[in-house]
Amino acid sequence: MSSPSTFASPEHTGHAPAPIKRDYREPGPLVIEIENVTKLYKMGEEIVHALLGVSIRVHRNEYLAVMGPSGSGKSTLMNMLGCLDTPTSGKYHFTGKDVSGMSDDELADIRNREIGFVFQTFNLLPRSSSLQNVELPLVYAGLPPAQRREKAIQTLRDVGLGERMSHKPNELSGGQRQRVAIARALVNNPSIILADEPTGNLDSKTGEEIMQLLEVLYEKGNTIIVVTHEEDIARHARRIVRLRDGLIESDTRQH
Numbered sequence: 001m002s003s004p005s006t007f008a009s010p011e012h013t014g015h016a017p018a019p020i021k022r023d024y025r026e027p028g029p030l031v032i033e034i035e036n037v038t039k040l041y042k043m044g045e046e047i048v049h050a051l052l053g054v055s056i057r058v059h060r061n062e063y064l065a066v067m068g069p070s071g072s073g074k075s076t077l078m079n080m081l082g083c084l085d086t087p088t089s090g091k092y093h094f095t096g097k098d099v100s101g102m103s104d105d106e107l108a109d110i111r112n113r114e115i116g117f118v119f120q121t122f123n124l125l126p127r128s129s130s131l132q133n134v135e136l137p138l139v140y141a142g143l144p145p146a147q148r149r150e151k152a153i154q155t156l157r158d159v160g161l162g163e164r165m166s167h168k169p170n171e172l173s174g175g176q177r178q179r180v181a182i183a184r185a186l187v188n189n190p191s192i193i194l195a196d197e198p199t200g201n202l203d204s205k206t207g208e209e210i211m212q213l214l215e216v217l218y219e220k221g222n223t224i225i226v227v228t229h230e231e232d233i234a235r236h237a238r239r240i241v242r243l244r245d246g247l248i249e250s251d252t253r254q255h
């Protein structure tokens with residue numbers, strides 16, 4: 001793992017990444033507010049304490065990285081934030097709505113309309129084209145076919161894949177697959193983009209390109225949370241939350 005000083009001085013990491021411009025922004029409205037959230041998993045007789053009381057507030061147009069050792073609770077937290085799972089205890093408000101007590105259907109509705117997911121393994125439909133993959137959330141949203149197509153085409157262009165609309169995932173490079181997945185996450189104009197190790201299956205150069213794309217999306221006003229093990233990836237974020245053993249160890253802004 002990199003030392004904190006390496007992290008503070010990215011020019012010393014060996015491949016001299018371009019410096020990141022950090023301007024001060026007034027916080028936008030609250031998107032995420034979790035308070036004292038716990039998550040326990042029952043494994044037969046044993047209880048696994050994945051989260052032990054975590055509180056975080058995220059405002060619109062923040063760019064946050066979640067870091068921490070394997071097993072510290074990062075994915076558990078992301079599943080909670082993404083309304084894929086509910087906390088064992090504690091409060092969760094998403095864009096002001098209390099989601100901690102919502103039914104599965106209500107949670108699915110929030111996910112479809114307001115949350116864009118990006119996964120380490122891309123999770124694209126293997127037999128569908130880029131265009132069809134990106135259109136899918138709009139099918140769920142009930143948009144008419146012509147509008148669907150138009151939005152999906154525009155979003156694929158926005159991520160630099162205008163020339164790859166009819167390719168299937170196995171006809172694309174890893175970086176291009178992740179771009180399709182990012183376009184799919186974006187196409188609905190979500191309130192937040194949640195990315196769990198989005199560069200984990202990519203070489204470092206391609207990973208850096210994906211981070212540049214997230215940077216552009218952040219500059220355009222999106223709200224982004226990225227889980228990563230890598231300091232080089234986290235340095236793109238404006239704020240870093242570090243988890244350890246199910247608790248927040250630190251929550252710092254980078255300037």
Ligand SMILES: Nc1ncnc2c1ncn2[C@@H]1O[C@H](COP(=O)(O)OP(=O)(O)OP(=O)(O)O)[C@@H](O)[C@H]1O
Pocket residue numbers: 041042043048049050068069070071072073074075076077
């Ligand atoms: N569905 C589950 N059932 C039981 N235990 C679980 C489940 N999911 C996660 N855990 C446990 O909860 C803890 C936190 O897991 P989590 O997946 O959130 O870690 P992580 O920080 O994402 O790790 P990694 O960096 O390896 O992805 C771990 O001890 C894990 O074994």
Ligand SMILES: [Mg+2]
Pocket residue numbers: 074075076
């Ligand atoms: Mg994980």
